[in-house]
Every structure is written in C-alpha cells, then in structure tokens.
Amino acid sequence: MRHGFLRVLGNTLNRWTTRLARAGRGPFSLVRHVGRKSGKTYETPIIVAPAEGGFIAELTYGENVDWYRNVVAAGGCELVVGGQPHPVVAVEPYPAEAGRRAFGVPARWVLKLLRRHEFRLLRTGD
Template sequence: MFPNRLRYFNKRFLNRFILKFAGYSRNSFAVVRHVGRRSGKTYETPIMVESRGKEFIIALTYGPHVDWYRNLLAAEQGSLIWQGKTYTIGKPEPMNSDVARAEFPLPQRTILRLLKVQHFIRVASSVVEPART
C-alpha cells in the first residue's frame, strides 16, 4: 500500500516541481512527452535517463505498468527533452537491469539500487530541435 501512496504523491506534487528543471540542466532527469492511449491528450512526465550514443536508457522507477510507458508502447514513439534538446524517440525495448543500471553514474546507480528499480528500457533517438524554454 505504501508504494501506491508514494507514487500518488510523486505524480500529483513532486513531478510538478521536477518538471521545472528536468530536461534543461545537466542531471539525469528528462521529460518524456507522450500521447494518452485513450484520451489522445499530450502529457509530460519527468523520468530518470542516461544517454548512450543515439540511445537513451530509462529507469522505470515504478515498474512497467505506469501510464507514460504504456502510452509509449502503444504509440511506438514519443519525444524526450534532455539537456536542452528535444529528441524523437522510438519504440521502447526492455533491457537487462544489471546492464542498464551500470550505465548510470554512481550517485544515480546507488539511488536506483536503494529504490530496488528492476525495470529499464532503451529507446533509439534523433535530435529534432533545441527545446523550448
């Protein structure tokens, strides 16, 4: 029951705060833009990512049943704002958790271990444009 309360708090309150700096500063937070499977509405969600060449590795901190991930799977694409640029991202693919976690810098890797994050995905990307401020 506690994880659901924490997820609710983060979704309703903490995410709004993180969205103010995610995607623009040099940190592991990015903003994923996705279209709702049923609503067709565009959403923005802060996520933890690491860049690897033309791919991004994304931590599914709440597991694979979150709306933004299911929306990306359904659409097979979305966009990602990271370090001041907007990227088009393709269909997400599951990734081995040990391999994925090792790609993150030590502070984030430690946080991911403490949170017991077990699910990661990778997405191919291409730069579209500088992100709007």
C-alpha cells in the first residue's frame, strides 16, 4: 500500500513541486541524484532548512526512499535551493531536536506534532 501511495505521489504532486523548485519558487528544493542501479539522473523535490555546513533535510518517508539511498550510495549529489546549485559532498545524521529547530515556526511545530525525528545534514562543498 505504501509503495503504491509513493508512486501516485511521485506522478502527481512531485511533478508540480519539481517545477516550483526548478524555478526557485516556494519552499521546495531539488535533489539531483544518480540512480544506484540505472545510472539515470533524477530530480526529487524536498524541503530543507539552511544550517552551518549545508542544509538540513527531514526524512519524511524514512531512509528507504530512492533519493536518499542514491545520495548515500554515490556519496553526494547536487542540491538546488532557491534556484542555486550546491554540491552535496556528505550526508550526516543530525540530532532530532536541532533538526526541528533548523526549520522556522510553524514548520517546527508541525514536525514536533508529527513526531519527526529523522534528520540529515546535507553537507555542501561551497
């Protein structure tokens, strides 16, 4: 069931949010990553918060989503924030409380209410 939901999400909402992220509009950023098996380049919209050393990402669907697994396997990716590309050179675990604080209010409250606890620092090389 979850896999089917993610497929529907990817074919509907992600198309719209990807367009916004490419244009540098709205809260969405793009992760440009290379498939572990296919070698194809993909773009996945996510929401990040700026932090010292890079950007904080909340893993809404956990560590088993393709974009995250591809980035970890490759050791990096390109993150496009506000239309500007940033090379990601490492992905590091990030403490939950600090991760929630990185996001502004009301997003911080929503993350706490939803008990989100999986955050990663996408360390940039710029």
